[in-house]
Amino acid sequence: EFIAKGENDADIATVYESIALHRWEQSRTTQGQPYQIYYLNPTIETVSTAAIARRDVTSGMVDAARKFIDFLRQPEQQKLFVQYGFRPVDQSFDLQSVPNSPWSQNIPGVKMNPGVQTISTPNVEVLTEIKRLWERAN
Incomplete structure (x- = not known):
C-alpha cells in the first residue's frame, strides 16, 4: 500500500x-x-518449490508436469524470474548479466549476496503461538 x-x-x-x-x-x-x-539478519529464506501430485493423476499429467518444471528451470525462464526480483534456481547464475535485472539498477541497499544468517522456518507450535498473539492484539 505504501508503494x-x-x-x-x-x-x-x-x-x-x-x-x-x-x-x-x-x-x-x-x-x-x-x-x-x-x-x-537473521532472515528466513523462502524457496519457491514445485511438486508433482501422485494421486488422481494420469501418467500423461505427470509427464506434462515434469516438462513444465523443466521448462521453468531453463535459463531463459530464469532470466524472466530475475527481472521480477526472484533469485534463480541455479546459484551460479549471474544476476547482473540479465537485462533489466533489479540487481543492476543501483537500488538503494540491494545486495546480490546479503551476507545474512539464514535460519529455518519456525515450527508449527511457534507459528501457532505467533498467530494467537497476533489475533489477541488485533
Whole structure:
C-alpha cells in the first residue's frame, strides 16, 4: 500500500525481496523518491518449490508436469524470474548479466549476496503461538 499510495501509519514494511525489488521503480515514480532496502539478519529464506501430485493423476499429467518444471528451470525462464526480483534456481547464475535485472539498477541497499544468517522456518507450535498473539492484539 505504501508503494502505491504513499505515506501511511507505517515507517517500515517487511516484504519478500522480490516484491521490494520489483516494485521499487513504482515507488520512485509515485513517491518521487525510492525507498531503501534492508536485509534482516537473521532472515528466513523462502524457496519457491514445485511438486508433482501422485494421486488422481494420469501418467500423461505427470509427464506434462515434469516438462513444465523443466521448462521453468531453463535459463531463459530464469532470466524472466530475475527481472521480477526472484533469485534463480541455479546459484551460479549471474544476476547482473540479465537485462533489466533489479540487481543492476543501483537500488538503494540491494545486495546480490546479503551476507545474512539464514535460519529455518519456525515450527508449527511457534507459528501457532505467533498467530494467537497476533489475533489477541488485533
